[in-house]
Amino acid sequence: MKMLKKNFLKALGLSVALLSTTANAMSLDWNGGYRFEWTEVDKPSLGSPSERKAYGLNYLYLSPKIIAADGVNIISRFDIMNSSNANPDYQNSQLGEIWGLNQNTSAATSTNQGSVAVRTSQLYLNVNQEYGALIVGRAPFDFGLGMTYSSGKGAFDHWYDTRDMVAYKVVIGDWFIMPMIGRKASTNGYGQGGTISTLGAQLQYESVENKSLLGVFMEQVKGSQGSLGYDAGQIAAFGGTAVGSDMSIQRTNFVLGRGFDSFGFKLEAGFQTGETGVTTASGSNVSVNGYGIAAELYFPRVESKWDWTLKAGMATGDDSGSSEFSGYAFNRNYDVGMLLFNHRLGNKDFLNTNVYRTGVDPVVAGNGGIEDVGNSADDEYLSNAFYLAPSVGYAWNEKVDVRNTLVYAQMMNSAKNSVDSAKDLGLEWDIEVIYKPIERIQWVNQLGLLFPGSAWKDGSQFENSFTFGFASKAAISF
Known part of the structure; x- marks a missing residue:
């Protein structure tokens, strides 16, 4: 009995020692953010009926990082209140849950709003070494x-933007090169084939001391015919009738930046060419050939309370006289104005962006329709346009900033099936009041005034009435 008790105490001591070692070797680090927004747009149709929209959004994300060992991290991200939006196309986003959306069978008699699931948008392994880092899994990606x-x-x-990828980042001084391979879709489960694969490489120079940035990212995306997933509306917007071949698209982006004490600039250009996999009635493949340029100039505050920025750029649109699709679209996170290129507007797909959406009626899309301007969030793309957006900010006090932005834009190419060649998209004036009580909390109030140009009228088919929007949004990061 005495021997058994002695052995038990030894085993207990060993277990405690092992658990203590594990606890010291592994830790958990959390970060995240909470956001609430209210948005109203008076007349997104720019005519009658107005299709006025007003909605609130509620959203939280949590990103735990497990430090398994020195330099070995497992990173994930959970999206909360973001999984049951009225529009299923928004589920894989950071949009948030519609405020007041009720998931119960009978909303009239329910006593609560119902519950929603937690979704996982990221999970990847990051192994840091002396001269580089390995990334494996579903990881975020950005450039420029x-x-x-x-x-x-x-x-x-x-x-x-996330992707299932394997990448290795080799760091040499202020330079790094990162080749990567990835997969965007696999429709055949565990079997080979039916996939969309990516192969890319990023080369970049970045000096914090000199405020210099120089980089290039090249990527090839290939997909088998059965994996593309275009719906009927997208096929019609491309100008095709069916998915009849494989996809192969090459994308190249360049970025250049330089900063000084009182002035700085950044410039990015993107190009894409290749085959979409969509075929026309005659059986020919619809190819893509478009490009975009974005420039940002900024004059930061030094001793003054004023700061100035200027955004300018362009994105090609589809040429109705060509058999290829020549449009190019910026990422939806790249905002120039509160309304222009952010919310759907008007009565036609003037910006050639139906090719990037699912759920658009193919009949309407084939006639250039834009659908659901009054029942959509800020899901518009910057495409088929030239824009110029100067902005001035004033530090009212230590916690309050006021910013005014003017946005002027013109179409690059007239929309398909248009009866008028007018290209003036109009002028927008945005007013922002930004309140930051502490560094990690901000409350932003925006008022957008849009004076639409004659392009929205398309001759005399539609109206181009004045409209305005209001947004009040708060964010907490931790």
Whole structure:
């Protein structure tokens, strides 16, 4: 009995020692963010009926990082109140739950709002070494200004780019090169085939001391015919009739930036070419050939209370006289104005963006329709446009900033099936009041005034009435 008791105490001591070692070798680090927004747009149709919209959004994300060993991290992200939006196309986003949306069978008699599931949007392994890092899993990805690739790190970003990939980042001084392979879709489960695969490489120079940035990212995306997943509306928007071949698209982005004490700039250009996999009635493949440019100039506050920025750029649109699709779209996180290129507007797909949406009626899409301008969130893309957006900010006090932005835009190409060649998209004036009681909390109030140009009228088919929008949104990061 005495021997048994002695052995038990030894075993207990060994267990405690092992558990203590495990606890010292592994820790858990959390970060996340909470956001609430209210948005109203008076007349997104720019005519009658107005299709006025007003909605609130509630959202929380948690990102735990398990430090398994020195330099070995397992990172994930959980999206809460973001899984049962009225529009299923928004489920894989950071948009949030519609405030007041009721999941119960009978909303009239229910005593609560119902519960929603927690979704996982990221899970990947990050192994840091002396001269580089290995990334394996479903990881976020961004590049440059976020014109094409954005991981959605902004406090009010509603969208994000992730990919299942294997990448290795080799760091040499201020330079790094990161080749990567990935997979976007696999429709055949565990079997080979039916996939969309990516192969890319990023080369970048970045010096914090010199405020310099220089980089290039090249990517090839290939997909088998059965994996593309275009719906009928997208096929019609491409100008095709069916999915009849494989997809192969090449994308290249360049970024250049330089900063000084009183001035700085960043410039990004993106190009894409290749075959969409969509075929026309004659059996020919619809190819893509488009590009976009985004430039940002900024004059930060030094001793003054004023700061100035300027955004300018363009994205090609589809040429109705060509058999290829020549449009290019910026990432939806890249916002220039509160209304323009952010919310769907008007009565036609003037910006050639139906190709990026599912659920658009193919009949309407084939006639250039834009659908659901009054029943959609801020899901519009910057495409088929030239824009110029100067902005001035004033530090009212230590906690309150006021910013005014003017946005002027023109269409690059007239929309398909248009009867008028007018290209003026109009002028927008945005007023923002930003309140930051502490560093990690901000409350932003926006008023957007839009004076639509004659392009929205398409001759005399539609109206281009004045409209305005209001947004009040708060974010807490931790």
